[in-house]
Amino acid sequence: MGVILTIIRREFTDWWRDGRLRWLAGGCILLLLSVALLGWQSTIAVVDARSAAIEQETENFLNQGAKNPHAAAHFGQYAFRPTLLPAAIDPGVDAWMGKMVWLEAHRRNLAEFRPAEDGASHGQAVTLSVSWVLQYVVPLLLVIMGFAAVAGERDRGTLALLVAQGLRLQTLALGKGLAMSAAIFMLLIPVVAVVIALYALTPTAIDTHDAGTRLAWMSLGYLLYIVGFSGVVVCISMLSRSARTALFALLIFWVSVVVLIPRLATDSAAARHPLPAASDFWAAIKRGEGADVVSEIPEERAARLRESVAAELLARHGVGRIEDLPVNFTAVYLQRLEEADAPAFDHAYGKLWAAQENQRVSRSIFGVLSPTISLREISMALAGTDPFALWHFGQAAEAHRRILVASLNGAQARDGAGRGFYVAPANTWQQMPRFVYEPPLVTAVISRHAVDFILLILWALIPMLAAWLIARRTRIAA
């Protein structure tokens, strides 16, 4: 252990005295601090806007006055997707996902308010993030710091001196790899301290729901990623005949693994599992695909349903006219229509989600070639900024929409019997269910991304094993 610490100490002295690396590390800290501040600022802004919007929305719904309950269902309300604290670290695809869902009768809506559509400046703010720096810039920094780890010793002739005095190449490689990883973690310390201080000192309504556990798992992912990269840098440095060759090989590796393969994975997944076009998506819902009755003319389907509901109610209650029914016919019919349309929404949204899920699985397979893909999937999933977070929220919002509409229709069916147009009293809305959303449990997120985690663990272990084997086989020449 003493020998490894000696190697680490010397590496740090070397980096400190090398002005270029000092500037590079300083630049990296500044970049990380800047993106952390940006992430914090945009997250707080979204969280505060959401809190204000929820308050306003609740007030609007509760104070709509005396009104027909089904009209109130059309008046609707917004469900706002929560922003978790780790989203400040990794905004993922949050900017493209939509922040809220409009809940109304007869229709399941897609999420609205995508920050990415709000203009370039906002889009850039969410793209530049701590996760982006850690996933893309830090590996490059590791390459620059470590390309000469062993190849430089060989160039200088110190490798022969070190081995001649009994230093095992495995020990040297381990010391170099640990030094690189430790240097990166030291760069992160001031950034983490500033971010924690910001969140601790700023009063905000941010959802800290299991944030500690999520951040701990995220940290583990990034730790594996950095350790793996350090290992690869040491391996390539050991295999290269000169430091220059090592730098060249590592830059090609970085471009391939961090930039090209993730891009290829995304494009390939999108090509293999295309998402339905918006026009096809809504047309399928309109046709009632997946529902009991499929028809190109929705009005015809509705008319047939109206007739069957009327016949059923008249028979059940033994009356001859709709006006004589002990329930409000319109409300019962509208609720039946709601229930009849639900499978069509489930079918269309299910297909949309299946395509997204297939894309994720397809991307994850590329994690065998690029740990950046596995890490990105894990990181944004834990940050609650991946498509699953939106899907999970959308499902909860839809379940609430159905309960809310059923409650409103139920109120009208019960209290509006025998009345043509029923107007419910103003206090009716306070008796309606409220939307309470719980994001998915961390355990659920982890189990969804178990393969990504396994790939990351392998990514961290394989370079270590390879370094050990390469060190054993490497011959030194005097």
Added chain:
Amino acid sequence: MLQAVDLHKRYGDVVALERLNLTVEPGEICCLLGANGAGKTTTINLFLDFVPRTSGRALVCGHDVVEHPLKTKSLLAYIPEVVNLYPSLTGIENLRYFADLAGLRIPSDELIAGAVRVGLGAEVMQRRLTSYSKGMRQKLGLAIALTRRAKVLLLDEPLSGLDPQAANEFSCLLRDVARDGVAVLMTTHDLFRAREIASHIGIMARGRLVEYLRAEAVNPSRLESIYLEHMRAWA
């Protein structure tokens, strides 16, 4: 003590070293002379276990270098043709680094005393290696070897590129080291310097030790004649 017993190295069809038998006792300096490719550096590499031997044995203080690599390496020190070390570190930091790697906890004043012994002043040791001449770096390499209290010293053309004064100083230091009971094996092209400092001289050609003689038994001009005769014979 350093000992080669039928030490043989072959690269494919090429014989780099042919059944070398050689013993360097404590206090002796053995200089290996020979043209490029004669097998001098291969001999050093085999004692360092840098390359696998084809057959035979290389022993350091009675321990086989292949069977006991760590033990033998703890007993020897090696100085290459060019001692570059770490340019970003000072002389004393380089010395401390190698001592620490060897697991030796040596106080700074003792390290500086070792450096002063090889002719590197305390002030010089505080400077970074970027300002060191080749001679100073060679001396620092020797200081590292002394710090480790090695029993065997292997030097691969350490005088190459040194000016006459630096070469002379370095030779005197080597004699001092040998007097302390260290067995020294050195390769060189410098016949006259070899004659001056060595106790034994070996002449190598085409991987063979073709002549082995006591240095005091020949004068410089006779040594040159013998050397040239062998070079012509094996050309």
